[in-house]
Amino acid sequence: MLHIFCPHCGEYREEEEFRCKGQAHIARPLDPEACSDEEWGHFMFFRQNTRGQHRELWVHSTGCRKHFNVIRNTVTYEIEKVYLVGTKPETEGAAS
Amino acid sequence: MEKYSALGLLKHSLSNHENWPRLWHNPTPKKKYDIIIVGGGGHGLATAYYLAKNHGITNVAVLEKGWLGGGNTARNTTIVRSNYLWDESARLYEHALKLWEGLSQDLNYNVMFSQRGVYHLCHTLQDIRDNERLVSANRLNGIDNEMIDAEQLQREIPLLDCSRNTRFPVLGASVQRRAGNARHDAVAWGYARAAAALGVDLIQQCEVVDMVIENGAITGVKTRQHGVIKADRVGCVAAGNSGVLAKMAGFELPVESHPLQALVSEPIKPVLDTVVMSNHVHGYMSQSDKGDLVIGAGIDSWVGYGQRGSYSIIEHTIQAIVEMFPAVSRVRMNRQWGGIVDTCPDACPIITATPVRNLFFNCGWGTGGFKATPGSGHVFAETLALGKAAPLAEPFSMFRFHSGALIDEHGAAAVAH
Numbered sequence: 001m002l003h004i005f006c007p008h009c010g011e012y013r014e015e016e017e018f019r020c021k022g023q024a025h026i027a028r029p030l031d032p033e034a035c036s037d038e039e040w041g042h043f044m045f046f047r048q049n050t051r052g053q054h055r056e057l058w059v060h061s062t063g064c065r066k067h068f069n070v071i072r073n074t075v076t077y078e079i080e081k082v083y084l085v086g087t088k089p090e091t092e093g094a095a096s
Numbered sequence: 097m098e099k100y101s102a103l104g105l106l107k108h109s110l111s112n113h114e115n116w117p118r119l120w121h122n123p124t125p126k127k128k129y130d131i132i133i134v135g136g137g138g139h140g141l142a143t144a145y146y147l148a149k150n151h152g153i154t155n156v157a158v159l160e161k162g163w164l165g166g167g168n169t170a171r172n173t174t175i176v177r178s179n180y181l182w183d184e185s186a187r188l189y190e191h192a193l194k195l196w197e198g199l200s201q202d203l204n205y206n207v208m209f210s211q212r213g214v215y216h217l218c219h220t221l222q223d224i225r226d227n228e229r230l231v232s233a234n235r236l237n238g239i240d241n242e243m244i245d246a247e248q249l250q251r252e253i254p255l256l257d258c259s260r261n262t263r264f265p266v267l268g269a270s271v272q273r274r275a276g277n278a279r280h281d282a283v284a285w286g287y288a289r290a291a292a293a294l295g296v297d298l299i300q301q302c303e304v305v306d307m308v309i310e311n312g313a314i315t316g317v318k319t320r321q322h323g324v325i326k327a328d329r330v331g332c333v334a335a336g337n338s339g340v341l342a343k344m345a346g347f348e349l350p351v352e353s354h355p356l357q358a359l360v361s362e363p364i365k366p367v368l369d370t371v372v373m374s375n376h377v378h379g380y381m382s383q384s385d386k387g388d389l390v391i392g393a394g395i396d397s398w399v400g401y402g403q404r405g406s407y408s409i410i411e412h413t414i415q416a417i418v419e420m421f422p423a424v425s426r427v428r429m430n431r432q433w434g435g436i437v438d439t440c441p442d443a444c445p446i447i448t449a450t451p452v453r454n455l456f457f458n459c460g461w462g463t464g465g466f467k468a469t470p471g472s473g474h475v476f477a478e479t480l481a482l483g484k485a486a487p488l489a490e491p492f493s494m495f496r497f498h499s500g501a502l503i504d505e506h507g508a509a510a511v512a513h
């Protein structure tokens with residue numbers, strides 16, 4: 001069971017209140033019509049699936065219902081950092 | 097390889113069963129192989145066996161970072177069925193089911209394949225419609241499947257609560273009677289023994305840490321324990337770790353790895369002689385030959401490689417089981433564990449050539465690849481032997497996520513199994 005700090009509520013809550021939305025910082029192509037099938041397919045379906053430090057998007061779905069980002073180790077499950085959408089702190093090891 | 101028979105059993109009883117030969121040896125790897133298979137689970141071992149048996153390619157090594165069959169092969173709840181909705185997947189899983197039906201004979205190893213039937217419960221009108229559609233699609237593909245109503249279901253499975261008093265009353269079910277269970281460890285051991293007997297090298301404790309790629313083609317793999325081992329072709333069959341191997345080769349896959357959990361109860365007297373699954377309340381259960389109830393849970397929503405998941409998932413699963421089988425509500429659970437499953441956006445596997453020449457992947461089986469073990473090995477062996485996708489594997493290329501030709505089994509794939 002993960003114990004997650006919601007930066008909007010400012011407190012630790014249990015995992016069941018949250019929902020993981022997958023890899024963070026996936027930018028939607030600015031001009032979808034101009035994408036090749038390969039580019040669009042890549043945006044839609046291909047993921048880093050990192051073993052180690054993983055940046056991911058979470059939502060506090062039964063709490064404040066706001067999104068935020070997390071850096072979590074996918075082997076130890078330890079949460080290393082929680083940060084707001086729109087920011088991207090540097091850390092050693094985390095893939096982009 | 098010593099052939100197993102009743103006579104052999106008698107012969108060995110005279111020496112107190114102390115002289116049974118080993119099932120396979122632990123060879124030191126050669127410098128080069130025709131084909132290297134990365135991952136010694138059921139799928140990898142089956143691939144090696146069919147490469148040797150069907151294609152006469154025996155200069156083959158299976159590299160396994162742990163022990164043979166210690167991954168998801170040893171962690172699954174062993175449901176085998178072929179009632180998939182779409183033509184492409186139905187063909188692939190039915191191919192596997194036909195191989196299951198003769199597997200113990202073929203391998204001369206008892207995989208304890210038991211065609212005890214698998215039921216998909218319907219709790220809503222939509223469930224009934226979906227399952228009627230599934231049954232019809234299956235029949236058009238020559239796959240057995242039938243609908244039964246709640247009354248008949250209650251007669252066939254007395255333990256199941258088919259009364260009107262439940263929160264989600266059972267209205268009926270579809271049942272594939274040729275489906276069932278098999279002994280997971282025996283499948284790995286049977287394939288390993290038969291492959292080794294045909295000359296395949298099974299290298300345990302050998303982790304692949306990098307790929308050797310020259311001019312866009314793979315020429316070997318780098319291992320932690322034995323350095324570089326060369327090969328003309330490499331097939332990766334690493335389930336939850338497929339993404340890690342793809343990264344070594346410089347590309348991404350449309351899969352994500354999630355923990356999937358299962359649990360078993362203390363052994364009890366026989367109460368359930370079949371497999372029951374419910375998509376709606378989200379749980380499934382069977383009973384093993386030892387008597388323990390085997391219960392499957394769902395995946396955690398986050399990426400995880402730790403072979404353990406969250407407690408809330410188990411709690412949710414147990415709620416579903418008690419909803420279906422109130423009689424077992426006070427049975428105690430004995431053990432619980434997790435595996436890492438490689439899930440694909442359309443809930444179908446990936447059997448594919450890759451951006452790297454001579455490098456092939458067989459992955460994305462997610463929560464339901466045990467049932468496909470013989471079929472997966474069979475078509476992947478053909479793919480590796482041909483150097484291009486076998487006909488049954490063609491629709492399962494990773495490039496379907498570029499073209500959009502997805503095979504959307506999500507609705508029909510029900511709960512994790």
Ligand SMILES: Cc1cc2nc3c(=O)[nH]c(=O)nc-3n(C[C@H](O)[C@H](O)[C@H](O)COP(=O)(O)OP(=O)(O)OC[C@H]3O[C@@H](n4cnc5c(N)ncnc54)[C@H](O)[C@@H]3O)c2cc1C
Nearest residue numbers: 135137138139161167168169173175304435465466467513
């Ligand atoms: C709890 C649970 C329940 C399930 N229930 C069912 C079910 O009822 N029915 C069903 O059909 N399916 C089920 N599945 C899914 C099924 O277990 C898998 O799809 C199937 O076993 C995959 O087989 P495999 O041989 O590809 O994988 P695995 O058995 O996981 O084999 C992959 C092997 O690759 C090795 N490996 C990984 N990386 C490397 C490396 N770098 N170098 C060398 N070796 C490496 C691993 O150690 C592992 O042994 C379930 C899975 C789980 C976890």
Ligand SMILES: [Zn+2]
Nearest residue numbers: 006009060064
């Ligand atoms: Zn919050």
